[in-house]
Amino acid sequence: MASLHKDPRGKSPYWYVAYTLLDGRRVFRSTRQTDRKKAAEVSRTLERATRAARQDQLTESHVRKWMDELLESTGQSPVRNSTLRSFCDEWLSSKRLTVSHAAARRYERALELFIGQLGARALKPLAGVTAADIAAYRDARLAENVSGGTLEHYIKAIRSLFNSARRQGLVLTNPAEAIELPRKRTHERRVFSPQEIRGLLSEATAQWATLILLGFYTGGRLMDLAKLGWDAVDLVGGTITFSQGKTDARVLIPIHPELGEHLCSIAGDRGGPLCPALATTPATGADGLSKQFIRLMRASGIDPEVTKTSKHALSLKSFHSLRHSFASALANCGVPVELRMKLTGHKSAQIHQTYTHLELETLRSAIGALPRFRS
Numbered sequence: 001m002a003s004l005h006k007d008p009r010g011k012s013p014y015w016y017v018a019y020t021l022l023d024g025r026r027v028f029r030s031t032r033q034t035d036r037k038k039a040a041e042v043s044r045t046l047e048r049a050t051r052a053a054r055q056d057q058l059t060e061s062h063v064r065k066w067m068d069e070l071l072e073s074t075g076q077s078p079v080r081n082s083t084l085r086s087f088c089d090e091w092l093s094s095k096r097l098t099v100s101h102a103a104a105r106r107y108e109r110a111l112e113l114f115i116g117q118l119g120a121r122a123l124k125p126l127a128g129v130t131a132a133d134i135a136a137y138r139d140a141r142l143a144e145n146v147s148g149g150t151l152e153h154y155i156k157a158i159r160s161l162f163n164s165a166r167r168q169g170l171v172l173t174n175p176a177e178a179i180e181l182p183r184k185r186t187h188e189r190r191v192f193s194p195q196e197i198r199g200l201l202s203e204a205t206a207q208w209a210t211l212i213l214l215g216f217y218t219g220g221r222l223m224d225l226a227k228l229g230w231d232a233v234d235l236v237g238g239t240i241t242f243s244q245g246k247t248d249a250r251v252l253i254p255i256h257p258e259l260g261e262h263l264c265s266i267a268g269d270r271g272g273p274l275c276p277a278l279a280t281t282p283a284t285g286a287d288g289l290s291k292q293f294i295r296l297m298r299a300s301g302i303d304p305e306v307t308k309t310s311k312h313a314l315s316l317k318s319f320h321s322l323r324h325s326f327a328s329a330l331a332n333c334g335v336p337v338e339l340r341m342k343l344t345g346h347k348s349a350q351i352h353q354t355y356t357h358l359e360l361e362t363l364r365s366a367i368g369a370l371p372r373f374r375s
Helices: 036-054 060-073 084-098 101-123 133-145 150-169 192-201 206-218 224-227 258-264 287-299 320-332 337-344 357-368
Strands: 003-006 017-018 026-030 239-243 250-254 305-306 313-315
Touching: 003 036, 017 036, 036 060, 084 101, 084 150, 101 133, 101 150, 133 150, 133 320, 192 206, 192 287, 206 224, 206 239, 206 320, 224 239, 224 287, 250 337, 250 357, 305 320, 320 337
Parallel strands: none
Antiparallel strands: 003 017, 017 026, 239 250, 305 313
């Protein structure tokens, strides 16, 4: 039998209830109520639950019903009982107001797969989702061979969902926080050997030969170099200056003797792009620059080393391998990592990269030590 008591120490304003657990232990718990009538409601609810449990008749629906009655009797709102599906709908609706359409679609896809994985259990209370459920979801995506980045996004979406639920008091813990992600599977780009670069140059048209020499001796990216104009070339000072990638970061590269000789040989009116026909060709597509270079590699007897990812085929050898070859060759020449980062434009926080005279001469000497491919 449950009974009400005041704190015998006189330290708490609340009424306490004393009742017996199923294992026979007598416990003394605060009702968090200062009004005796409301405290009595808490006591009666505990008594009903204990009696039902003794008779093996305690169910989740009973507990929820009694808790709602108890909260209403004490002037509080009933327990909010969101299912996973309903809360996902609410959460996605709020996300659509705060993120881009593309980001919202990614969230929708992650949760669509999760709800599909749980099946009918998605209509159960949100608090019933466990870490084991999310681990099973992760493992199912791994079995589908999704990329590491996609899997990371899926799990982050679920973590964000449950963080929101925790802030709203719908769950006590976030089950997704216990989920470990596997180490990302990376595909390391290959480098070209000097013999392979000679083979490429022997098969290349004049403009492709220019682009290949620029790729190896500057480490630039395909489209940056394809659009490179003569205004970026200082044949007298022996430098090339251009922007790297989508940033405003610019790099200044000393011109290698072989590249300088080649540029002098094609320097006609020195107006417009160095490779006029290639500058107007897109990077992708059936006849884009990337595919043209792959065909050039095959004609030179070079295997692109195509590997399958979750969404497409990736060539481990491509024009970008010239950039890796450039960085690798500089490392082999003893160029410090700080200067290599400047040359390859990896340090993108600065809008304009400059060198001291000593650095420039060091780089000029290092680039001068890179191999020649044509006499």
